[in-house]
Amino acid sequence: MKRTLGAVFAAGLAAALMSSAAVAQTTVTIATVNNSDMVVMQELSKKFEEANPDIKLNWTILEENTLRQRLTTDIATGGGQFDILTIGLFEAPMWGERGWLVPFDTVPADYDLNDVFKSVRDGLSHDGKLYALPFYAESQMTFYRSDLFEAAGVTMPEQPTWADIDQLAAKVHDPDKGVYGMCLRGKPGWGENMGQITPVANSFGARWFDMNWEPQLETPEWKEALTTYVDLLKKYGPPGAASNGYNENLALFADGKCAMWIDATVSAGFLSDPKQSKVVGKVGYALPPYGKFNKGNHYLWSWALAVPVSSKSQEAAQKFIYWATSKDYIKLVAERSGWATVPPGTRTSTYENAEYLSAAPFAKLTLQTIETANPTDATQEKVPYVGISYVGIPEFQSIGTTVGQEFAAVIAGSKTVDEALAAAQASTKRAMQQAGYLN
Amino acid sequence: MPRPSAKRRLAIGLAGWSATFVMFFPILWMGLAAFKTETQAIASPPVLLFTPTLENFEAVLARADYLHFFFNSVAVSVGSTALGILIGLPAAYALAFHPGRRAKDLLVWMLSTKMMPAVGVLVPLYLLFRWTGLLDTITGLLVLNTLINLPIIVWMLFTFLREIPKEILEAARIDGARSFDQFVHLIIPLAAPGIASTALLAIILAWNEAFWSINLTAWRATPLPAFIASFSSPEGLFWAKMSAASLLAIGPIVAFGWLTQKQLVRGLTFGAVK
CATH class of the missing domain: 3.40.190.10 (Periplasmic binding protein-like II)
Structure with a gap:
């Protein structure tokens, strides 16, 4: 009996081995x-x-x-x-x-x-x-509510500037009806608010570092860019904008709470899906705005x-x-x-x-923004780094997030633009010294 | 002790119920969100009246093999608890009945290992797991959870064992029982409720452990916390689906806790009613 069992077991084992060899995956x-x-x-x-x-x-x-x-x-x-x-x-x-x-x-x-x-x-x-091979790629564009724009008798230029955006936001801002003129990211993070603010800074002529890796945050260019961004949110943003990240703004826009939003081009797909969005058919698309220079104003x-x-x-x-x-x-x-x-x-x-x-009515704009985004040439003055919305060095994740926290404090109203830029300059300088870029 | 007045009892009852409600609210909210559509789940003001839908559960189950994660969770939590009790019980026995000069220090030191943030040892532990081939294995997670929960297991068992009168053991010794017999025939039966509630707590802690569960597994040994984590997204709406996934993940342990709550409460208040 024992021997039979043994034989059966051996046969089973052999079969198992053979079958596993047959489908060697x-x-x-x-x-x-x-x-x-x-x-x-x-x-x-x-x-x-x-x-x-x-x-x-x-x-x-x-x-x-x-x-x-x-x-x-x-x-x-x-x-x-x-x-x-x-x-x-x-x-x-x-x-x-x-x-x-x-x-x-x-x-x-x-x-x-x-x-x-x-x-x-x-x-x-x-x-x-x-x-690496790209699975999908995106840039930024301006989303606006065409129905609200029509009702307010205003039109969105094909290529707006930040000054245009400010004027338009004033016209469509209607908080009593639960519609806020402008939604932008405030949530701190190198890939959250900093990913949005850095392209704005590029288009006002600012840069993160000079060619010697010396931080350049306490400059009139950065001040103008940050002031523009923060003022828009303070004047026309939804309450608690300092903690809104991508998903929060997507939810707000999809729920009909934002008249304008500047963010990732992939949002166009979500906003035209009736399962996720209440504003299907009421969304207009335009190029992302710029400040003084139409370069580096949208990320890739x-x-x-x-x-x-x-x-x-x-x-x-x-x-x-x-x-x-x-x-x-x-x-x-x-x-x-x-x-x-x-x-x-x-x-x-x-x-x-x-x-x-x-x-996809937004396809041409997506294409245009992707083709014109150049990570190797996004600033007015020369820089030692690659990247539009970030600085392509490993240290940037922590640097960007620390600076993002300073900027969120400005949006929340607990710091001034000058205070935040001074603190950002100091913390970035310290981080760059520790990382060995600076003496 | 005089019975508290009706007013007082009402106040205590109200306070108790409100505290319970506050604690239960997030779970209730998650439970509701699981049956909403994605747009309802993020709507503000929140939607309270809605037609419940099962589409989130369908989507979640279609995308991930729930049972794979579930059985990994069961193996890790039950296995690590069994191993932890096996090691912790003799340790607690020694500390409770034959304490050395440094018994107190030893106990405090054990607890102090819980004070270090887990992420502080992520890289060393990851390397250790890589060298020993434990990355993405049930064995690895099981051993790690045992080590994580061992201080709590020893502490809890120690407090239970300390409650057992030494005289009982003395009497047994006079009757000729050896240490091993005392341990098996006296200590274990007397401390059974304590052991049970320690085990329950250890199972719950291991079940809910997320940091290592996510960081040390890839797909073979992934337990339920990794299942929940896979439904969070930086792009797009996911609250309803993630609520459904969370509900599926906590369901078994909540049911388990419900069924054993008498045991758990008895164990946790063990000794207080003597």
């Missing part, structure tokens, strides 16, 4: 954010798995800041937990420079790399090497996919990335839920597609 773990375009990617990835039965995908989904911290820990310690990382324009060149990412040296011909926007490719490269951001060198399935990981950022993938999304929902901002072919252009 490469596992690819993808770390990503919970943005709606990524949710669609996860859903459609089943098609990739069907077409590639030897590859099994696993997903780790986290909120942006948690993900950034999680990935940084793993990649800096060579943890090797992930095969595909979702990173931004901020990380890709820095991590590539440190040798943490596998470069995309030999992209397949049918991928048509030249179809991918050059500004985005450049942003994801370091020293001419491409370290891209969520891109990269492979860390610590991955054990680099080939399979790249295969998935080629699939998820391809022309065919964009078509797949269009078939699933319509052209208006395809990941924007990555490929020329998308913007040459008549169906997309008619389904």
Whole structure:
């Protein structure tokens, strides 16, 4: 009896071993954010798995800041937990420079790399090497309520200045009816309020650092930019604007509480989705405003996919990335839920597609803002850094957030512009000294 | 003791109920949001009357394999608690019945390990986990949760064991019971309610542990806190879906706490009613 049992067991074991050899799968773990375009990617990835039965995908989904911290820990310690990382324009060149990412040296011909926007490719490269492929890209634009503008008898110029915006906000501001003239981000953070204020500063001629990495925050240019931003919020902003981030403003605008909002171009998609927005059909789009100079006044951001060198399935990981950022993938999304929902901002072919252009009235503006955003030339005076809405050095996350807190205090009314800029200059200088940029 | 007057009792009752309501409110609000649409969930003024929808639960369950996270949570919380009691009970016994000169210091030192913020040891621990191959494993999370909760387990068990009169043990010794027999036949039965409530608390703490659960796992060993975290988003509306995910995550532990609350309250007030 015992022997029979043993034989059965051995046979079972052999069968198990054989079957596992037959479907030897490469596992690819993808770390990503919970943005709606990524949710669609996860859903459609089943098609990739069907077409590639030897590859099994696993997903780790986290909120942006948690993900950034999680990935940084793993990649800096060579943890090797992930095969595909979702990173931004901020990380890709820095991590590539440190040798943490596998470069995309030999992209397949049918991928048509030249179809991918050059500004985005450049942003994801370091020293001419491409370290990530863009899943979607975005810039900023002006959203306004066309119905309220019509009722107030005003029109939005195609290319407004911040002075225009101030005058328009006064006309459409109607807090008694629960409509605020201007919504902008106040919530402190290098990627929250600072991501919005820095482009404003660029367009008033300001910069973060001079060529010797000396902070340049206590300047008339910064003062003018910050005053413009803060005054708009103080005069026409919703209550508690100092704690409003992207999501809060999106919710306010979608709920009909804002007459104007300047923020990420991807918002256009949310605002035209009746499931998420009460203002469908009442939204007008314009270029982002500028101060004195029409340069560096709108950021460029891209969520891109990269492979860390610590991955054990680099080939399979790249295969998935080629699939998820391809022309065919964009078509797949269009078939699933319509052209208006395809990941924007990555490929020329998308913007040459008549169906997309008619389904997405905001497409041309998105294209224009992405094409004109240049992270290597965003300021009036020369700077030693890359980036429009941020400074492309690792220290900027903490510097930007500290300065963001000072600026939020101005919006909340507990500090003056001068006090905040002086404090920002001092804290930035200290941080740069500690980091060894300055003596 | 005279019975408090009717007025006083009413005041105490009201105060008790309001405190309970304040504490329960966030959970109630989350429960409501889980059944709203995304636009209703963020509407201001808040929508109180609405037709409940199950679409959030559908979306959440369609996107993530709930059971995968659930079983990981069960394994980690129950496993770490069992291991913690196994180590903590003998330690508490030694400290309660055979204290050395430094027993008090030892107890305070144990508790002091809880004072360090977790993020302070993130990188060293991550490296340690990498070298030992424990990253993204149930074993790793289980051992870590045991270590995190061990000070509390020892402290709680120590306070329970201290309540047991030494005379009982003396009597047993006179009858010839060895230390091991005393431990198994006297200490454990006498401290059973205490052990049970310690275990319940440790399970709840491990179930809710989020920092390490998110930072040391990728997908294989991810417990429920990672499930909730995956529904937060920097772009777009997510409150209703995240509420639904949270409700699914806390559901089992709330039900568990409900079923065992008698035991828990008895354990927590153990000794006070002698």
